């Protein structure tokens with residue numbers, strides 16, 4: 001479904017800084033993959049290249065067989081800081097992508113209402129983002145992304161700016177939605193627990209340069225909010241393994257910096 | 258939001274005690290205002306009667322209003338306002354267009370920004386003599402003074418607003434496949450609106466003072482002439498009628514501006530209602 005091959009990215013600021021080094025990742029349809037790594041390892045950079053917001057230095061991104069070179073209808077992104085348009089009501093934010101595509105007003109309002117319902121914000125349709133809590137704002141961010149019916153959902157630490165309780169609640173909601181709709185999701189996080197909760201596969205990144213150093217398939221039954229998955233031996237094992245890898249990388253990042 | 262939190266609030270406001278407390282505070286505040294007003298007027302009346310050529314006094318001003326408000330001040334106000342509104346109507350679209358153009362096109366920015374800042378910093382009063390040479394002392398002069406006063410703050414503010422639109426929001430638009438035009442309409446324009454209003458507010462103030470100065474010094478018409486001519490003959494009460502009408506009218510204009518801003522940027526409302 002998604003095929004990322006030999007992706008390299010360098011930034012030139014005075015000298016050149018190598019951020020992504022031969023980054024390879026392929027995803028099958030309906031798969032939920034988490035990208036986890038220490039801060040500054042290039043997660044956002046990788047996601048932005050896939051989203052088409054940033055150009056790679058070399059390498060290719062292919063979606064369903066066709067090379068992706070910029071933003072397109074078949075992928076949608078959810079941002080860490082929500083990035084809602086403050087001058088649009090909740091429903092108009094959800095309808096934003098559809099409006100840009102030229103969908104007639106009556107039709108896009110109907111679709112937007114459907115997605116507001118999906119994230120449980122029917123009542124808040126006419127509110128502005130400034131009148132809503134962080135958790136509600138991000139649910140609108142998710143509804144906005146889903147409303148364009150993307151093949152690929154990209155999420156950059158979507159719950160990173162939320163408090164722990166809201167975070168847990170939205171994780172459960174997202175797990176349910178992704179499973180029901182069989183969404184292909186690439187999810188960036190720096191929470192090991194969150195990655196295990198949501199993912200079919202957790203991809204661990206190393207720093208300097210940013211590259212993939214390990215992969216873990218999570219085989220516990222989904223949805224994992226329905227039972228105490230943290231009590232499973234698999235949870236403890238994977239958590240421990242990922243933590244060891246990340247710890248090494250964090251030490252390494254500090255040494256180089 | 259839930260019924261549980263709404264109930265105690267409803268209880269408190271439905272008891273007579275709760276309401277009357279709010280009422281009492283409100284009444285007391287207004288009472289204080291009336292008291293302050295009465296005191297000021299009383300002192301002014303007494304002091305003014307003793308020094309009639311310094312500051313006049315309320316009853317004299319009231320009398321003067323009766324004499325000159327309709328036959329003299331209102332036609333003068335119409336003259337002034339007409340020039341003010343035409344000048345503002347010219348400077349708003351021009352100001353917004355230049356501001357956006359400078360923010361979006363680097364070449365235009367480099368070419369124009371130094372002039373903008375220089376002209377903005379120059380007192381417009383200094384331009385009146387040369388403008389009289391070019392335009393005479395008629396309607397065009399006053400409109401030009403207003404436009405020159407208003408257009409630069411509008412340009413500078415629209416420019417600053419359009420220049421500093423949140424990059425993350427622009428990226429969001431791009432990710433959802435917005436064209437350049439759509440980015441302009443759905444992000445840059447609304448993000449800049451509050452800045453345009455800030456420019457408008459400064460511009461309106463400069464426009465009002467500009468037209469009055471032009472009327473007092475060169476054009477000798479409108480409210481400016483009223484102020485000058487009554488001052489010349491030491492008709493202090495009449496002079497104060499002119500000042501008050503001008504002040505009141507400015508207040509109305511600024512209030513209109515604030516209202517239209519609230520209408521056009523409802524998302525910026527600070528209260529949660």
Ligand SMILES: Nc1ncnc2c1ncn2[C@@H]1O[C@H](COP(=O)(O)OP(=O)(O)O)[C@@H](O)[C@H]1O
Nearest residue numbers: 011013017019038039040041042043044045046
């Ligand atoms: N526009 C840019 N110019 C220069 N360096 C950048 C730029 N964007 C990101 N970087 C650098 O690339 C590295 C990876 O950043 P990022 O992808 O945001 O990491 P992460 O999301 O994993 O925390 C960081 O060291 C950052 O400083």
Ligand SMILES: [Mg+2]
Nearest residue numbers: 043044045156
């Ligand atoms: Mg990041």
